[in-house]
Amino acid sequence: MKKYFIIPTVIIISILSWVGCTDFPIDEDGLLITTRAQCYVSNFELLGVDYQTVRTASAVIDTTAQTINVNVFYGTDLKNLWPQFSLVTDAKLDPKITSFTDFSDLANPKQWTVISGNRKVRKTYTVFVTVQQKP
Amino acid sequence: MLHKYYSLILVLLLAVFITACQEEEYSLPTAESGLQNDCIKRTLGPNMVGMNIEFAYAMALLPSEGKIVSAQVEATIAGATGTYLENKSYYTNSSGQDVGIAIGDASVTTGTKTVVTFTKDTCAATLRYYYRIPEEARGKSVDFIFSAKASNGQTVSYEMGSYNIAKMDMKLDLLAKDGAACYISITDMAVYDAAGAAANAAKIDLVYLHRLISGITFSHALVSPANTEYLPGITLPSGVSNSSKEIKAWNLRDQQLARLQYGIFIDDVDFQQIDFTNAPNYAINMKAESGLWVETTDGKYRAYIFVNKVDDTKKEMTLSIKRLQVK
Numbered sequence: 001m002k003k004y005f006i007i008p009t010v011i012i013i014s015i016l017s018w019v020g021c022t023d024f025p026i027d028e029d030g031l032l033i034t035t036r037a038q039c040y041v042s043n044f045e046l047l048g049v050d051y052q053t054v055r056t057a058s059a060v061i062d063t064t065a066q067t068i069n070v071n072v073f074y075g076t077d078l079k080n081l082w083p084q085f086s087l088v089t090d091a092k093l094d095p096k097i098t099s100f101t102d103f104s105d106l107a108n109p110k111q112w113t114v115i116s117g118n119r120k121v122r123k124t125y126t127v128f129v130t131v132q133q134k135p
Numbered sequence: 136m137l138h139k140y141y142s143l144i145l146v147l148l149l150a151v152f153i154t155a156c157q158e159e160e161y162s163l164p165t166a167e168s169g170l171q172n173d174c175i176k177r178t179l180g181p182n183m184v185g186m187n188i189e190f191a192y193a194m195a196l197l198p199s200e201g202k203i204v205s206a207q208v209e210a211t212i213a214g215a216t217g218t219y220l221e222n223k224s225y226y227t228n229s230s231g232q233d234v235g236i237a238i239g240d241a242s243v244t245t246g247t248k249t250v251v252t253f254t255k256d257t258c259a260a261t262l263r264y265y266y267r268i269p270e271e272a273r274g275k276s277v278d279f280i281f282s283a284k285a286s287n288g289q290t291v292s293y294e295m296g297s298y299n300i301a302k303m304d305m306k307l308d309l310l311a312k313d314g315a316a317c318y319i320s321i322t323d324m325a326v327y328d329a330a331g332a333a334a335n336a337a338k339i340d341l342v343y344l345h346r347l348i349s350g351i352t353f354s355h356a357l358v359s360p361a362n363t364e365y366l367p368g369i370t371l372p373s374g375v376s377n378s379s380k381e382i383k384a385w386n387l388r389d390q391q392l393a394r395l396q397y398g399i400f401i402d403d404v405d406f407q408q409i410d411f412t413n414a415p416n417y418a419i420n421m422k423a424e425s426g427l428w429v430e431t432t433d434g435k436y437r438a439y440i441f442v443n444k445v446d447d448t449k450k451e452m453t454l455s456i457k458r459l460q461v462k
Contacts, residue, residue, distance in 0.1 A: 050385035050425065074351035075365060075419040102413070135350040 027092075027119060034090045036117030041125055043086035044068045048076060049100065056132050066125045074132040078104040083112075083127065090117025103129045170196040170203075170289040174281050177263070180391055180400040181301040184273050187217070188266045188298060194283035194291065195259035201287035202257060205239075207250045208264050211278045211296075217267035220249045224260035238262075272300040301403050303459040305391060308443060311343035313450035318342055318375065319357070321431050321438045324456050329372050336374030340431050341381075341440075342366060345450040352420045355445045355452055357381065357427055359416035377432040380414035384426035384439075392441035392455040393424065406437040406459040421445070421452070435462045 024032045044059040059070040072078075080100040085093055094113045103110060106129060113124045177189040194203055208220055220242040223235030238260050239253040251262060266279070278296030306324040311317050318332035319325075319341040332339050342360055346353040346367060358365040361378035388397040411430045418427050427440045437459050444453040 048383065050383040052385050073420065074353070075417065077415045079413045079415070132351055134348065 029092065031092060032090065033119050034117040036088070036090045037121055038088040039091055039114050039116035039121040039123045040088050041068065041085050041114060042088060044070065044127070045084040046070055046072060046129075047082040047084065049080045051082070054081065066123050068125055068127045069130070070127065071130045071132060074134055076131060078102070078129065078131070085112065087114055091115060166197055168197060168200065170194065170283060170285045170291045172281065172283055172291045172293050174293045174295055176295065179398070181303070181402045182268055182298055183301050183303060183305055184268050184270055186268055188268065190264040190279070190281070190295060191261055192264055192281045192293070193261040196285050196289070198258045201285045203253050203260060203283055204286050205250060205252050205284045206260070206262055207248060207282050209248045209280045209282075210266060211247065212269060212272045212275065213247045214244070214249070215267040215269035217265070218244055218249060219265055220251045221263040222251050224257070224262060268300055274302045275300055303403055303406065303457050305455070305457050307392070307455045309454050309456065311452045311454060313343060313345045317344060318372070321379070321429055321436045321456070321458055324458055332375050333372035336372065337377070339375045340377050340379040340429060342369060342371070343452055344369060345447070354419065355421045355442075356417070356419040357421060357440065358418070362417045365417040365419055378416045379432055380411040380416060380430040381418045382409070382411065382414050382428040383418050383421075384428060387426045388424055389439065389441055389457065392439070392457060393443065401439050401457050403459055406439070406461060409437065433462070435460060437461050
């Protein structure tokens with residue numbers, strides 16, 4: 001009688017172990033390393049200290065030139081802006097954005113690197129901020 | 136062997152099902168003998184000087200045991216003028232209105248004690264107590280002992296607290312008008328016109344203005360006098376030159392400032408924790424129901440200004456302020 005329980009249990013555990021061992025590996029951030037090689041920014045948002053957008057229009061993302069051009073309202077406090085990147089599936093951003101970022105040095109635009117899902121492709125995007133001018 | 140365990144489990148499951156299906160018959164609760172009491176605090180949010188803390192104190196005994204002769208509240212710090220215990224017991228009518236029935240004389244407050252002496256033959260009442268927070272309670276905590284006395288000699292009491300009294304101040308519905316009373320003082324929590332601003336130049340922290348400038352969004356603004364770039368067309372009164380730090384906020388509709396349905400409260404700790412490093416000294420394009428954290432030039436005061444209302448035509452802003460002295 002016992003063998004009816006022991007044999008299926010051993011089989012189930014073996015299947016689970018095998019499935020577990022063939023899963024995708026994870027990187028240093030605990031994120032899955034997948035087979036995807038795509039590496040680009042799909043959307044970009046810029047928020048002020050009140051967590052409201054400061055863009056006057058949608059950001060222009062050039063995935064070939066790896067640039068993001070964004071125009072912000074007159075009077076925007078450039079020292080305290082929170083950029084938000086939307087990336088292609090499985091990609092990640094370096095450095096990570098954990099607080100408000102200072103964009104006030106317009107001559108030295110900020111850069112972020114997008115890393116593909118397979119962690120083999122890296123593309124550095126430059127964010128150019130322009131401020132709406134008073135006529 | 137296995138069959139034995141299965142049978143045992145089946146019996147247990149059956150027992151569980153039977154218990155679950157058994158209906159419990161409702162029976163009317165029996166009122167306890169003796170004088171009973173209970174109390175709830177009705178007000179929410181930080182307790183501030185000048186405001187009320189409201190309680191509802193209920194007391195009752197069986198009709199056969201006697202009637203209530205008095206109710207009393209004792210606070211650890213005497214309440215300010217306006218502290219009272221209602222002499223009416225309320226019930227809610229079919230229209231949802233609270234209807235009060237006088238049960239005794241108006242309350243008498245002597246020092247820390249407020250007493251209502253019952254004149255009606257009643258064995259149950261719920262009285263509301265309004266404690267007007269006095270200046271001497273600022274930054275301290277206050278406790279209350281509610282008590283009731285019955286004609287049969289029984290007494291009962293209920294302790295409430297401790298309640299911390301905030302250090303901050305609040306001022307509601309100040310009206311700022313572009314080109315007139317547009318100089319805002321956090322120190323005084325007041326709005327001045329040009330003459331008043333000249334007389335209180337060192338205390339002027341913000342200037343309110345409204346501009347419609349084609350090509351940009353400026354609208355309603357609260358700008359430090361020091362930042363003239365965002366004060367187009369403004370000639371500041373002599374000596375008005377402070378540079379206060381400002382942080383814009385949205386979706387922070389403090390219940391006490393906004394008096395809207397949002398259950399958000401700004402308390403002393405919020406002023407202590409906010410970081411004004413790198414904060415600018417201007418805020419433009421302010422909208423109704425937005426807010427502004429402000430730190431005065433000398434760092435003595437921190438405030439939160441809530442914009443209750445803006446009027447584009449009249450070029451006006453109605454604002455309410457909570458302020459804490461941090462230095």
